[in-house]
Amino acid sequence: MLDARAAIVTVGRWLDGKGWAPATSGNYSMRLDNGNFAVTVSGRHKGRLTENDIMSVDADGRSLDGKKPSAETALHLALYSSFPDVGAVLHSHSPAAVGLTRAFPGAYGYLLAGHEMLKALPGVTTHETEVTIPIVDNSQDMAEIEAAITPRLLAAGAPPAYLIRGHGLYGWGRDMVEAERVIEAIEWMIAAELAEMGFREGSGR
Numbered sequence: 001m002l003d004a005r006a007a008i009v010t011v012g013r014w015l016d017g018k019g020w021a022p023a024t025s026g027n028y029s030m031r032l033d034n035g036n037f038a039v040t041v042s043g044r045h046k047g048r049l050t051e052n053d054i055m056s057v058d059a060d061g062r063s064l065d066g067k068k069p070s071a072e073t074a075l076h077l078a079l080y081s082s083f084p085d086v087g088a089v090l091h092s093h094s095p096a097a098v099g100l101t102r103a104f105p106g107a108y109g110y111l112l113a114g115h116e117m118l119k120a121l122p123g124v125t126t127h128e129t130e131v132t133i134p135i136v137d138n139s140q141d142m143a144e145i146e147a148a149i150t151p152r153l154l155a156a157g158a159p160p161a162y163l164i165r166g167h168g169l170y171g172w173g174r175d176m177v178e179a180e181r182v183i184e185a186i187e188w189m190i191a192a193e194l195a196e197m198g199f200r201e202g203s204g205r
């Protein structure tokens with residue numbers, strides 16, 4: 001648990017430095033060796049976490065230390081339950097990811113194709129490929145989001161990430177380093193796509 005606390009504090013500072021964790025948004029978790037999970041306490045500023053802002057929950061999301069876990073804990077636990085190899089889950093709130101999902105209100109997914117950066121995703125070895133990041137509508141009912149997204153994540157070829165419309169990005173990996181790489185790569189590709197759209201609009205192409 002000590003290592004997990006330190007890793008989560010560090011990742012919060014990094015994500016906040018990127019501008020992807022404003023105003024207490026975002027939440028982070030890690031699988032623990034004892035079958036429980038370390039998760040951020042709800043409502044804390046993720047760039048200013050201390051180790052007291054990381055708590056543990058069991059596989060049903062019950063607090064094990066009297067603190068209040070992230071409001072989105074159920075989404076983290078659904079990923080750990082679906083993917084036994086996953087060791088860390090990150091949730092970012094970047095303006096790019098939120099802007100993209102709001103710019104395409106009817107989109108069910110966003111296609112990333114031809115980017116060299118796709119190779120940052122586990123198992124991808126060439127830019128000559130495409131990955132669709134699923135988009136699910138936002139809800140304050142985590143069970144609703146979970147039910148809408150889980151079957152899509154279990155489909156063949158699904159990436160280790162999804163977008164919640166008008167809300168943010170979830171990404172995960174076998175460990176914290178891999179989860180960070182997934183989030184950073186997808187956030188970067190989304191920003192590149194938005195920049196490209198701006199150029200096209202500006203040049204009339």
Ligand SMILES: CSC[C@@H](O)[C@@H](O)C(=O)COP(=O)(O)O
Pocket residue numbers: 023024025026027040041042043044069070071072091093
């Ligand atoms: C402050 S807006 C963001 C929250 O509503 C929520 O989406 C979020 O990401 C953080 O919630 P939290 O309960 O702190 O984990």
Ligand SMILES: [Zn+2]
Pocket residue numbers: 025026027072091093167168
């Ligand atoms: Zn959120």
